[in-house]
Amino acid sequence: MxxxxxxxxxxxxxxxxxxxxxxxxxxxxxxxxxxxxxxxxxxxxxxxxxxxxxxxxxxxxxxxxxxxxxxxxxxxxxxxxxxxxxxxxxxxxxxxxxxxxxxxxxxxxxxxxxxxxxxxxxxxxxxxxLSNENNFIDLEAMTDIRVIFDDELSKKERMGMVLHKLFFEYTRNSETKELHLTLDLDDLKKVKSEIDKAIRKEELITKDYKDNIKFIS
Structure with missing residues (x-):
């Protein structure tokens, strides 16, 4: 094997x-x-x-x-x-x-x-x-700086960007897969906004239906 x-x-x-x-x-x-x-x-x-x-x-x-x-x-x-x-x-x-x-x-x-x-x-x-869906396993975030060089490489004044790499690990049909995404600050804020809304929705749903549904977390 x-x-x-x-x-x-x-x-x-x-x-x-x-x-x-x-x-x-x-x-x-x-x-x-x-x-x-x-x-x-x-x-x-x-x-x-x-x-x-x-x-x-x-x-x-x-x-x-x-x-x-x-x-x-x-x-x-x-x-x-x-x-x-x-x-x-x-x-x-x-x-x-x-x-x-x-x-x-x-x-x-x-x-x-x-x-x-x-x-x-x-x-x-x-x-x-959730069969046949992409099921989340783990997430790792890495932040780095991308420096932009002028044609004159030795010039000390340079421009740069801060970028964030998200490494998602998930399973689909019992097979482990990975997804790598690169985001800037605006992208992160959009992701955070959507996650915050999803958390709030779950809180409301589990509160409103807790007497009728046993939720599996």
Whole structure:
């Protein structure tokens, strides 16, 4: 099997999984298996935080979500996937692991993947509702300066622009994709205005219909 692409954002989750002892790993898997379909993600994270410690629930849940495209086929060899995930993580993250640590990570991943058919019921609740759509995963913003040189390159007085690069990571049909956009300040203000309006709309909708609809966040 070729090296599996692992997004940088889920490296912390791999590290946590690699250190889970048998009892704690069983607690994580059992907790996920018992969660109802459509559970609020914040509630799911809170349940995992109780087992793993504060702020670790999200990292582990986000990592487990990234496995979805690897276990969809009925003839998938879970053991091979666990081993290749381990090798890919060590290579991409440049993490030094002893043979024993590597074995623990592979075994822990195998146990999680073996239970994935049940776990995926809650992890895919939103994706099922948004099938064939571009589903947001992560966003990174970088700001830099573009300097404009005159024909006389050594001239100290120069013009420049501040530009912002937005790197969107999203999934479509279980495939991870990226979108890179370059924006100036006016563009950012337009984006912010639209986001502020969308947030306000959600606040109003969830408030007005909270007695009749159980919203999944």
């Amino acid at each position: 070729a090296r599996i692409h692992i997004p940088n954002r889920v490296f912390p989750g791999f590290e946590i999984i690699s250190k889970l002892k048998n009892k704690k790993l069983d607690d994580v898997v059992n907790s996920l298996n018992k969660m109802p379909i459509g559970i609020d993600f914040e509630d799911a994270i809170e349940e995992l935080d109780k087992i793993l410690g504060q702020d670790r629930g999200y990292e582990v849940l986000d990592t487990i979500r990234s496995f979805s495209s690897l276990v969809e086929s009925n003839d998938t060899d879970i053991n091979d996937v666990a081993i290749n995930l381990t090798d890919s993580f060590i290579e991409l993250s440049k993490t030094n692991m002893s043979l024993n640590q590597k074995t623990i990570l592979s075994d822990n991943l195998f146990k999680i993947l073996s239970n994935y058919s049940v776990i995926s019921n809650i992890l895919k609740s939103r994706e099922l509702l």
